[in-house]
Amino acid sequence: MPPHYLLIGQGLAGTLLAHFLEKAGKSVFVIGRQDEGAASRVAAGLINPITGRRFVKSWRVDSLIPFARNTYRELEQKLGISLYYERNILRALAGPGEENAWLARSGEPGYQHYILDRAEPGAYAGKIKQAYSYGEVRHSARVDVGLLVEAYRQYLEQKGAYREETFDYTQLEMVKGGVVYPGIKAETAVFCEGPWARENPFFNYLPFQGDKGEVLIVRIPGAGFEKILKQEVFIVPLENGLYWVGSNYVKGPEDGRPTEAGASYLRSHLEQVLKIPFEVVAHRAAIRPTVRGRRPFLGRHPEFPQLALFNGLGAKGASLGPYWASHLADHLVKNVTLDGEVDIQRFVKK
Ligand SMILES: Cc1cc2nc3c(=O)[nH]c(=O)nc-3n(C[C@H](O)[C@H](O)[C@H](O)COP(=O)(O)OP(=O)(O)OC[C@H]3O[C@@H](n4cnc5c(N)ncnc54)[C@H](O)[C@@H]3O)c2cc1C
Known part of the structure; x- marks a missing residue:
């Protein structure tokens, strides 16, 4: 039986999408290249709910973090490994201005869930140069993204659903109701190439940055x-x-x-x-894989519906990836309408 979905690229994006497509009962075949220098191999995998100089909550973090936690726990079970480590973040505050901004933020509705009343340096005490003061964030975590990608590749290999090669775009043929690539036929090809998507002739019209x-x-x-x-x-x-x-x-x-x-x-x-x-x-x-507008890129190609894309996880793949991979799988499998903020249709000229 040919696979329903051919995925190109197996970093965090390709891995999570493969997981949700399989969960929906679909078969996948993945073509990937294990670049040592891929973001998913180098990232710390931090999930940090409060970011930036103004200490604001990350975009949609209240839904993204619980969803991410559940997904990584599910993958821990599926692959028999540990991936999700809850770890608080101690944040140095450089002076009275930053400290006041932090304290003001911590009193705002929706922030108490993430900001502790009192920061506790723990093992850092005496081993680091003391900043003016510290704030402490909870419900933050580290995800072992490198291990996830490696373990998922092995899992796919064991099922005969992985091929290690550089995908050659010129070999892809569009046929009625699907795509053909040497040795593979599938209903849909989904590109998950991270920053290499700039080389993709079908999607390089999108504003990738990097x-x-x-x-x-x-x-x-x-x-x-x-x-x-x-x-x-x-x-x-x-x-x-x-x-x-x-x-x-x-x-x-x-x-x-x-x-x-x-x-x-x-x-x-x-x-x-x-x-x-x-x-x-x-x-x-x-x-x-950063992009203009800093919102993920999801969706089918405007002209070739048998091609789709999952990209734009930027600097926050560990928290964004699970929710949006699941959303794209729902769109591909059940035709659920994509959220307008992430749908690549936003770049199609009306
Ligand atoms: C220094 C650094 C620190 C980071 N820290 C964090 C962090 O703390 N928290 C966080 O959430 N995020 C962090 N990130 C971001 C995170 O790494 C990314 O959001 C995420 O890993 C992107 O995954 P991806 O699968 O889209 O891309 P990638 O990891 O780049 O994977 C793309 C894959 O596709 C493959 N590929 C591309 N083209 C082809 C082709 N033609 N044929 C076959 N295979 C192909 C590549 O080889 C690669 O394996 C960090 C990134 C960097 C660089």
Whole structure:
């Protein structure tokens, strides 16, 4: 039996969409390339409900976080791995202005759920340079996105539903009621190529951007940090005793390779925060699939309904991915109308 859906790209977007299509009783076949420099392999996987300099709730976070938590728990069961780690975020406040803004925010309706009355530095006490003060966020988490992508690839391989190759767009044939690609026939092809979507001849009319980010993986002997810290950079405890440190934002480069300038930026910021020594174990970089308007891209091609797209997870794939993957699966399988904020129809000239 040919698969119902051919998915191209198996980062977080392709993985989550495959999961929801299977959940809806559909079969999938995935063509992917395991790029070490893909965002899903480099990301910290933070789910952070309060972001930015103005400490506002992230877009639709009240529905996105519970949905994401349930989805990752479901995938933990399906794959027999651990993925979702609830971890509070300690946020450094630089002076009285920031502290007042934080306190004002914490009193607003809808914010008490996320902001603790009193921040507790825990294991950070004495090991970092003291900021003016701290705020603490709860219902935040880290998702092991790299492990999810790897484990899901193995799961697909075992079912004979994965092929490792670079998809060649010139080989795709549009036929009545579907698509044909060498060795595969499917009803719909869904492209989930992250920032490489700019090379996709069917969808490159969309305003993809791409922001590069570099990260360090470090060992900090004797640290014992459990919470996530945001002070100059993010310090994120990993489950193997190492720490993820990042990241910077560089707009629009084609090249996602690590640079010496990126490493030295992160090293110097970490030195400004830590009072105890650290050792760099790895240095990685990737391009975030950011897009104009910062809302995900979902939907079928305006001319070729047998082609669809799931992209634009930007810097927040861990929280956005599950909800919007499920929504796209509902649209593809049950023809549920797409939410106008994410539907790529918004870019079709009327
Ligand atoms: C430094 C950094 C830090 C981040 N931190 C966080 C964070 O803390 N929290 C958070 O939520 N998000 C974070 N992100 C963002 C997050 O990584 C992304 O939102 C998410 O991983 C995007 O997933 P994706 O599947 O759309 O893209 P990608 O991860 O880029 O995956 C696309 C996949 O498609 C494959 N592909 C592309 N073209 C082809 C082709 N022609 N043939 C075959 N395969 C192809 C690629 O090889 C790749 O495997 C971070 C990103 C970066 C770079």
